[in-house]
Every structure is written in C-alpha cells, then in structure tokens.
Amino acid sequence: xxxxxxxxxxxxxWVYHVIKQGGLQDPLFARTHAFSPMGLATLSxxxxxxxxxxxxxxxxxxxxxxxxxxxxRHRGNRGEADLLFMAPRLDRETxxxxxxxxLGHASRQMQSEGIIRLYxxxxxxxxxxHLFREAGFSLYARExxxxxxxxxxxxRGEVAPMEMTYGCSNWHLWKLYVDITPPxxxxxxxxxxxxxxxxxxxxxxxxxxxxxxxxxxxAMQISPxxxxxxLYVLLREPPxxxxxxxxxxxxxxxxxxxxKPVYVSVRSYQPCLRRALEDIxxxxxxxxxxxxxxxxxxxxxxxRVAQTVEGSERVIAGLSPxxxxxxxxxxxxxxxxxKIHRQKAGVK
Numbered sequence: 001x002x003x004x005x006x007x008x009x010x011x012x013x014w015v016y017h018v019i020k021q022g023g024l025q026d027p028l029f030a031r032t033h034a035f036s037p038m039g040l041a042t043l044s045x046x047x048x049x050x051x052x053x054x055x056x057x058x059x060x061x062x063x064x065x066x067x068x069x070x071x072x073r074h075r076g077n078r079g080e081a082d083l084l085f086m087a088p089r090l091d092r093e094t095x096x097x098x099x100x101x102x103l104g105h106a107s108r109q110m111q112s113e114g115i116i117r118l119y120x121x122x123x124x125x126x127x128x129x130h131l132f133r134e135a136g137f138s139l140y141a142r143e144x145x146x147x148x149x150x151x152x153x154x155x156r157g158e159v160a161p162m163e164m165t166y167g168c169s170n171w172h173l174w175k176l177y178v179d180i181t182p183p184x185x186x187x188x189x190x191x192x193x194x195x196x197x198x199x200x201x202x203x204x205x206x207x208x209x210x211x212x213x214x215x216x217x218x219a220m221q222i223s224p225x226x227x228x229x230x231l232y233v234l235l236r237e238p239p240x241x242x243x244x245x246x247x248x249x250x251x252x253x254x255x256x257x258x259x260k261p262v263y264v265s266v267r268s269y270q271p272c273l274r275r276a277l278e279d280i281x282x283x284x285x286x287x288x289x290x291x292x293x294x295x296x297x298x299x300x301x302x303x304r305v306a307q308t309v310e311g312s313e314r315v316i317a318g319l320s321p322x323x324x325x326x327x328x329x330x331x332x333x334x335x336x337x338x339k340i341h342r343q344k345a346g347v348k
Contacts, residue, residue: 146266
C-alpha cells in the first residue's frame, strides 16, 4: 500500500516524472496563473514563501505505478482550499486507489489546519466527477469557461444613460448574489451574510457597479494574473434592459481588451449572462463541475442543508431542479461559537 505523506525534497526526482505524464489540473488556475505543477511542488518546499501551498505524495516502494501527487492551495483566511493538481491520470489501473488515498489524507491534513471546505473542479465529462463523489465530494454546479482572446475589439454598442460607478459594496454584492444563486449553491460556496462572494475584492480589485434606484443590478471585477485575466460578473437573471450596454461599457472601463486573454466562469443557472457574454465576443473553451467536500461544519451551517447535499448522488445546480430547495423540517440547534462539529462527508 502506498505511503501518503507531505512532499519531501528527496521525492522531487520521481515527482517530476509523475507530473510529466499528466493529470487533472484546475482549469481556471492553469489558464490564469504561471505556476506549473512542478513549480507548485518547489514552492511548497520553501518554508515561509510557500505558505498555503501544499503537496502530498503517495509513494509506493514496491510498485512505481502506485505513485501519485495532490496539490492544494489555501484561499487566504477563509478556511477553504482548492485542489489544483492530481496525478496520475485515471486511465491507469491503479490510479483510482491512489486518488482515493491522496484525497483522504489531504482532507485529514486540511482539517487539522482549520480548513472547513475543500473544493475541486473535475471535468464535466469523464470518470473524475464520479471518483470525487466516491471520495466524499458533493457536486453542486456545472460551469462553463468563456474566453475573450487578446486584442478582441469590443463595440460599445448603443450608448445609454445608466448609473455606473467605480468600486463595489460588499453588502450589495451579497444581496445580488443571494437573489440569483440557489440556496444549495450558497451553502456549498460558503456564503457569509453581508460579505462579498469569494473572488471579489471591493477594496483592491478593479470593479464597476450598475445601480438603479439604489438597487444593484450588476457588477464586474477583473483580476489580472500572469497568464490571463480572471473576470467576475454578477448580473440579475433574467437580465434587465440595457444589460448588454453595461457589459460592454464595463469591459471598456476595466481595460479590456488587454494583452492577455480574459476568462470568466458562468454557471448553468446564468444562461442569459452566458448569451450576453458570447454576443460580446467571449467563446466557450471548457466545462467543469464545481465540487466541495465539507471537512467540518462551523457554528451555524444548517445540518439539514448539509445532509441534502452530501446525501445526494447528483446535486448539480441547473441540472437537478428537484434538489434546488432546502428540506423542510424542524429548526436545527446552533453549534456553540468556537466549536467545530466534525461530520462525515460520505456520499450515499
């Protein structure tokens, strides 16, 4: 049986060969960041500089085909982490057992470090999604990656008067997010009342907001990275009139087009937003399924919602409407502040 542990310097030679053979990469991270899996492995060895980046290895002394690696990265101070790379490929006979062992060890290690949720982005088609479900992950949203190629000209279209401002408000962003996001997805995203969704930075990010009668109708933010720019968009569904004008003018204000490709991830319950972005010039380049493993439940997360997600074999927003509501039942008790209630994340 493979020995699963944290990466050590002596593992680097064989880790290089495992990475070279390919594996599962986070599609958004791979398109926007310059770090390769080998670069992440090196970074995780550097004490202090690599804080938040972890590499775990499955090293079998008897069978080299049972070797594998898993790489994760913390989401700042949110108590969450993303799975960035997994190897070997699942087409190998022993790969499934290696993945299960790596994901189990990584979950236990993350739990000891205070991580509550572990996220992954397996492909929409293929065996990976089924394996993540076996490993205790819940599938909760199908997403499409759209790309705007560098140098693409964006026509401003018809100029219409609208109240568009620089910056954003955490509170108003949260209210807009709640209005357009199914409750199950809010739980899986770890949404916190009054705070902007993950990825939004109203203090440092380049953002614009569309307001009408003191109500937020839409917002856009762009985050430049080494290889590409990551665009975040929130827009009411169905979109109000002049949404197309807001998107075009917002992209101009944010400095798009730029010298790098721009990527945006659109979920299946945002069909109107996807069509509007494609009309501007964005093109679909990939699909994935958002997956989350609830490692621990902190304070006021409703247990009935957790059971709905974790007990369902197929909970994908936009594809399974029957699962898009919370189960009615008695009001759950709150967990005392500061206490972490550990809970199995197995899937029936």
